[in-house]
Amino acid sequence: MSAKRRMIMVAVLVIALGTAWLLNTLNVISGVDWLWTGGLAVAGILVFAGKGITKFSFVVGSFLLISSVSSILRQTGTLRAKIEMPLLFIIFGVLILVSILLPLPTPDAFRDTDGATK
Numbered sequence: 001m002s003a004k005r006r007m008i009m010v011a012v013l014v015i016a017l018g019t020a021w022l023l024n025t026l027n028v029i030s031g032v033d034w035l036w037t038g039g040l041a042v043a044g045i046l047v048f049a050g051k052g053i054t055k056f057s058f059v060v061g062s063f064l065l066i067s068s069v070s071s072i073l074r075q076t077g078t079l080r081a082k083i084e085m086p087l088l089f090i091i092f093g094v095l096i097l098v099s100i101l102l103p104l105p106t107p108d109a110f111r112d113t114d115g116a117t118k
Contacts, residue, residue: 009049016042032075040068054107055099062095063088 020038028034044064047057070088073079079087 005049009046012049013042013046016045029072029076031077032072037068037071037075040064040071044068051107053104055102055104056107056110058099058102058104059092059095063092066091 016038017035020034023029023034023038024032041064044061044067047061047064051057053061067088070079070084074081074084
């Protein structure tokens, strides 16, 4: 990853966390911890931005973004905590299945030294 791209990612992270902090301070949608929720979303976006979309980044990045939305729904009372965790577990499995079925590249870390998928 180039130095410029890393700096852009750092800048986006700082802006997003600052925005989440401000939303939290202003009590926008009271009861929502925007720092935590924004952190999950930013982490998901950074996973995609890091090395592009691969089977691994698709699962992890999507899961973090979905977890962010689910966190908002739970904190606003729309989704009960007893439902959130099993639902996220199911979604994680679906994301793994979809990543296997889609023609996404396998990340280098999951390849053997001869280039074959582990």
